[in-house]
Amino acid sequence: SVLVVGTxxxxxxxxxxxxxxxLVVLLGACVSALQDGENEGNYVPRxxxxxxxxxxxxxxxxxxxxxxxxxxxxxxxxxxxxxxxFRRQVGRSYPLNYGSGHIHSATMTGLVGNAEYEYRVGxxxxxxxxLNTFHTRSPGPEVRIVVFGDMGTPPRGNTRLFDVLEETExxxxxxxxxxxxxxxxxxxxxxxxxxxxxxxxRMQNLGKSAPYMVAAGNRDEPPIxxxxxxxxxRPTYSSAMGSWEGFYYSFTINSVAFICISTNFDKYDPGTPxxxxxxxxxxxxxxxxxxPNDDVTWIVLFGHTPLYxxxxxxxxxxxxxxxxxxxxxxxxxxxxxxxxHVYERSWPVMNDIPDTSSDASRFDERPAKPxxxxxxxxxxxxxxxxxxxxxxxxxxxxxxxxxxRIEADKETFSARFLSRDSLAERVRTTFASHLQRTPPPSxxxxxxxxxxxxxxxxxxxxxxxYFFYRPQHSISVSTLYPTPHSNTKTTNTFTVQSYFRxxxxxxxxxxxxxxxxxxxxxxxNKK
Numbered sequence: 001s002v003l004v005v006g007t008x009x010x011x012x013x014x015x016x017x018x019x020x021x022x023l024v025v026l027l028g029a030c031v032s033a034l035q036d037g038e039n040e041g042n043y044v045p046r047x048x049x050x051x052x053x054x055x056x057x058x059x060x061x062x063x064x065x066x067x068x069x070x071x072x073x074x075x076x077x078x079x080x081x082x083x084x085x086f087r088r089q090v091g092r093s094y095p096l097n098y099g100s101g102h103i104h105s106a107t108m109t110g111l112v113g114n115a116e117y118e119y120r121v122g123x124x125x126x127x128x129x130x131l132n133t134f135h136t137r138s139p140g141p142e143v144r145i146v147v148f149g150d151m152g153t154p155p156r157g158n159t160r161l162f163d164v165l166e167e168t169e170x171x172x173x174x175x176x177x178x179x180x181x182x183x184x185x186x187x188x189x190x191x192x193x194x195x196x197x198x199x200x201x202r203m204q205n206l207g208k209s210a211p212y213m214v215a216a217g218n219r220d221e222p223p224i225x226x227x228x229x230x231x232x233x234r235p236t237y238s239s240a241m242g243s244w245e246g247f248y249y250s251f252t253i254n255s256v257a258f259i260c261i262s263t264n265f266d267k268y269d270p271g272t273p274x275x276x277x278x279x280x281x282x283x284x285x286x287x288x289x290x291x292p293n294d295d296v297t298w299i300v301l302f303g304h305t306p307l308y309x310x311x312x313x314x315x316x317x318x319x320x321x322x323x324x325x326x327x328x329x330x331x332x333x334x335x336x337x338x339x340x341h342v343y344e345r346s347w348p349v350m351n352d353i354p355d356t357s358s359d360a361s362r363f364d365e366r367p368a369k370p371x372x373x374x375x376x377x378x379x380x381x382x383x384x385x386x387x388x389x390x391x392x393x394x395x396x397x398x399x400x401x402x403x404x405r406i407e408a409d410k411e412t413f414s415a416r417f418l419s420r421d422s423l424a425e426r427v428r429t430t431f432a433s434h435l436q437r438t439p440p441p442s443x444x445x446x447x448x449x450x451x452x453x454x455x456x457x458x459x460x461x462x463x464x465x466y467f468f469y470r471p472q473h474s475i476s477v478s479t480l481y482p483t484p485h486s487n488t489k490t491t492n493t494f495t496v497q498s499y500f501r502x503x504x505x506x507x508x509x510x511x512x513x514x515x516x517x518x519x520x521x522x523x524x525n526k527k
Contacts, residue, residue, distance in 0.1 A: 118135065
């Protein structure tokens, strides 16, 4: 204890000097804790984004700091239990060789499917990001992703598409896409570090909430992709070759097997490591498609330089790449490319021979050949067409800026282009493919009640397809039994007894009984 004796002015002056001394000591301690040229902001995480691994119950997170930190930590927990303690995972970090700063990454493991998580990243104890959220993939077959290529950042191109995606696909935190995929040519920086930093700062607005996956494009500087992105396989620098390699990888989301190839930085001729890997990946994915116990029903191939293109942007497709790998692609449903700054969708095509029909937007059976989409429409200046005459393999083409939304389950696959600027007509083009399955001749067609029970337990692969419509005052269930030559369609109206599972905004699975009865509107409206 200290006894201070004196006038009020003397006592007050003594207290002020003591407080000043304490502040000086504390400030000195803070300054001494920082090395010359550092400040506290250099430890704060920036450019946070998620990426997928090849393990379904994991999520990778990557971020940037200007200065090194003692640890690289992610804290995460279920958002439904905000009182629960955060789980803690320590990751790794390394300095950038191309540019200044440090990259950190960590993996969140043991995640529950179809659940919302909250997380933050940084360094114990003081420097953490804000609280972010993401939704893990559902355990069912449904997939919804966003795809585009060739964006840029000012003064070359722009990132306005990020704003549109925030307002549309990322508006509801409970229905974020399963993934955003960028088809190469991310920022067009040509060595400008300010443009690189600006693009990553903008990308974080999407990447912190859904995995942001990339293919390497010809305008992408290899060290940027290799050092700053954490894809399922990491590129490496080959001293012998004097170049980067390994920009290809694969992963699966529910009913879709995704394969990303390297069209610009890895060799792809027969006998090369990438060709051998691609041949094996497609063979394995095809085997999964043919296995009735496996969820995989579709294969999507990503790359940068297209096999087919009628744009004047480059060489109307990469003839060498097509010669090398096209014969491997027969089981692939959709090939997606960037590079040319247009939208163009082919008919199902192989060896320049298309399978055309009267309807370019609907295929009632899985196409026997892959469909190709070029979508270098992310924001860089648009290209035009090499000729006013469309090639015979080209089904739809136009010049616009926007993105593609892909939705799939075990029976249907759709892809639609949504214009960034034409808000009055958001959807410019769409196509859908359906798997139609015919009951074996010896199989008796089951009753409506039995079929609804089969839907209840999830036997989609061998069941007839159902279409659920929502008229103004009733629910109609249309049952379609397809055959190779004709379709027999019957429509019945059921009373909804209980809500079972929401699939999307206008299609439902539910328990039902009774025919030609009215809908229980009161219960339906509650749901």
